[in-house]
Amino acid sequence: PQKQWSLDDFEIGKPLGKGKFGRVYLAREVKTGFIVALKVIFKEQIEKYRLHHQLKREMEIQTSLRHPNVLRLYGWFHDEERIFLILEYAHGGELYRELRKTGRLPEKQAAMYIASLTQALAYCHEKHVIHRDIKPENLLLDHEGRLKIADFGWSVQSKSKRHTMCGTLDYLAPEMVEKKAHDYAVDNWTLGVLCYEFLYGGPPFEAERQNDTFRRIVKVDLSFPPTPEVSADAKNLISQLLVKDSSKRLSLRKIMEHPWIIKNVTG
Numbered sequence: 438p439q440k441q442w443s444l445d446d447f448e449i450g451k452p453l454g455k456g457k458f459g460r461v462y463l464a465r466e467v468k469t470g471f472i473v474a475l476k477v478i479f480k481e482q483i484e485k486y487r488l489h490h491q492l493k494r495e496m497e498i499q500t501s502l503r504h505p506n507v508l509r510l511y512g513w514f515h516d517e518e519r520i521f522l523i524l525e526y527a528h529g530g531e532l533y534r535e536l537r538k539t540g541r542l543p544e545k546q547a548a549m550y551i552a553s554l555t556q557a558l559a560y561c562h563e564k565h566v567i568h569r570d571i572k573p574e575n576l577l578l579d580h581e582g583r584l585k586i587a588d589f590g591w592s593v594q595s596k597s598k599r600h601t602m603c604g605t606l607d608y609l610a611p612e613m614v615e616k617k618a619h620d621y622a623v624d625n626w627t628l629g630v631l632c633y634e635f636l637y638g639g640p641p642f643e644a645e646r647q648n649d650t651f652r653r654i655v656k657v658d659l660s661f662p663p664t665p666e667v668s669a670d671a672k673n674l675i676s677q678l679l680v681k682d683s684s685k686r687l688s689l690r691k692i693m694e695h696p697w698i699i700k701n702v703t704g
């Protein structure tokens with residue numbers, strides 16, 4: 438039977454970070470000493486933004502997913518005013534912090550992350566889960582530097598549905614920006630955005646104002662600056678992902694077979 442957790446089962450440590458609707462703390466399960474990340478979400482926030490179903494979906498989805506590059510959700514509990522998610526602790530913190538520190542990643546490192554993300558997404562898509570919100574802030578690193586996708590708050594379990602826009606537009610595919618029905622291929626687009634950002638240090642359609650980013654995305658206004666020096670293979674992969682017609686984007690399987698991935702990841 439599923440164990441009933443409560444706050445008494447944990448010693449709370451330092452705050453690790455905060456998101457839109459809650460905070461995450463380092464925590465230790467008292468009986469075993471097992472270290473976790475405890476995400477605390479306030480019910481009145483959830484009710485206020487009517488995100489109850491969304492949170493429920495995040496919990497069902499993340500509990501059901503088992504993949505080395507997907508952050509585990511071990512369980513949850515609640516008290517009068519808060520909901521607690523017992524999450525896997527990623528010792529390395531947020532990938533985007535590493536990205537900001539180094540500015541951009543060496544090609545081999547970038548390819549490793551893209552390959553991990555591709556495999557995690559292939560697994561999610563097999564389970565009919567579209568994450569839809571893959572961005573550096575949602576990517577964590579474990580103690581071995583292995584990438585973990587966190588925060589399935591915006592994922593959906595089944596076929597595409599309309600949803601409200603939120604957060605930065607930089608990572609959104611044209612069909613999401615244009616509020617068209619979308620499918621799994623949005624995550625393929627996002628892989629292209631991330632690959633570009635890993636190699637150039639910023640997202641491909643960045644602009645001063647949001648609606649300029651909007652325009653650049655729907656136009657797929659993609660250009661590769663002359664510096665930093667990026668291999669033709671890397672640019673080729675990015676160009677095959679940042680394609681407006683979602684049916685023409687490189688499939689997750691084809692990404693794993695791409696020369697840039699083969700050259701940098703296997704062997």
Ligand SMILES: CC[C@@H](NC(=O)c1cc2[nH]nc(NC(=O)c3ccc(N4CCN(C)CC4)cc3)c2s1)c1ccccc1
Nearest residue numbers: 453455456459460461474525526527528529530574575588
């Ligand atoms: C991705 C956002 C999401 N976060 C999670 O779910 C999160 C789940 C989860 N598990 N482990 C984490 N680890 C950390 O946050 C972390 C941060 C910094 C660390 N270091 C600092 C620098 N130092 C040199 C090394 C150690 C280490 C671990 C996080 S975040 C979220 C969503 C809503 C509300 C709060 C948080």
